[in-house]
Amino acid sequence: MPLPRPQIQLSVDCILLFLDGHTLRTLLIRRPIPPHLGTWALPGGFVRPDESLEAAAARVLAVETGVRDVYLEQLYTFGDPGRDPRGRVVTAAYIALVRPPAPEPREGAWTPMDALPDLAFDHLTILDYARQRLKYKLEYSPVGFRLLPEEFTLKRVQDAYEAILGRALDKRNFRKKLLSLKVLKPLAKFVREGPHRPARLYRFEEEKWERLKEKGNVFVF
């Protein structure tokens, strides 16, 4: 029995996130074609018949923004009829996390998540959903480190957590807990970032995290 003729278009949309100090920013582009020509939108595109969804997301990012080698994670699939005026388009949304320094986008703008403009389609809904997911996920997984450079200070980690959770955390308690997880390797390197004492650099150790995970432990802030 052959497949029926497809009648639904499948696309991917990418929420590309970047942490700029205490500000979480996402890359928006202006729609180059109708509908919503000129409106801000998430980078996205149709899935090709021979590529996986994740590959499609990676391709879209590379083509539309020039960004490569990012962490990708499926967020949710939005498929209400009517979300695209052209016809039935179902979209798989992917979260993509990039480390500083922020790649200069081929086009579009890094837009603060808390000052979003009018967006095409249901992209505002998608962004809200992404923010929620990231917030929850921070509590039991080390996604935060995917937004930091390979080597970072504890302050930067705290900045990341505060930006995503949207609230201030106590410095001493934060460090105590973070270090007690034993997933960070202190380096013999320091950075000067102003007229004050330099801060130690750390590195996140993936395999230590894996071991923790097997024992069922989780982050909780």
Next chain:
Amino acid sequence: MPLPRPQIQLSVDCILLFLDGHTLRTLLIRRPIPPHLGTWALPGGFVRPDESLEAAAARVLAVETGVRDVYLEQLYTFGDPGRDPRGRVVTAAYIALVRPPAPEPREGAWTPMDALPDLAFDHLTILDYARQRLKYKLEYSPVGFRLLPEEFTLKRVQDAYEAILGRALDKRNFRKKLLSLKVLKPLAKFVREGPHRPARLYRFEEEKWERLKEKGNVFVF
């Protein structure tokens, strides 16, 4: 600019779960058509151009199993090329939770989650993913109650948690914590379920849970 011609089929698959004492069971059906004719599989079907994904899942359940009015939640979208030998089929998987008494399925069998047979396509992967999701979700949301009748004893709640988490919980601690959340209303009703003291019935109160959630509290067992 018109839409390109669709080249990808979109389907939904349903993980219908039911709690049978300490056993979590899912409804599997034998594939009535090739490929994998006669092999056990999740109930599923193609999405129609005019229905939402969730509506498609509900329809598939109603038609293939006769089950209606269930809790539905999108699990994940599986879209690797090659997952269906007929061509490119991307499937949105939905978890569906039903309360006892177990509906008698129009076809298929309630199969224990820990004794799954060979399955068509990537349906084993999908079921593993579902089990994981349910386990995590139990920790911060009241999904467990969606597997129980409207009125239930504390023992039944504990059974549900133990079945899903796969480990025994201490009765006194479990009850203490559950009741401290103040989301259960004790009823002036008791059930006799054997030659022993009857147990009190409780009811889950959705709006009390909503209030808790706003304050940021979560279940953790």
Next chain:
DNA sequence: GGCCTTCGTGTACAATTGACACCATGCGCA
């Protein structure tokens, strides 16, 4: 009435969370 089974409850200790303040270090400037 005695036995069996599950119901329902409290305490004590350990671990974790959360509040809170001060000295250290290095830069810049007078």
Next chain:
DNA sequence: TGCGCATGGTGTCAATTGTACACGAAGGCC
């Protein structure tokens, strides 16, 4: 060169939460 300024880095105590653990109560059955 020394003083001021800014951030780095650390510990203690109280409150809360988690965890281990045992026994009388209620009702059916024989």
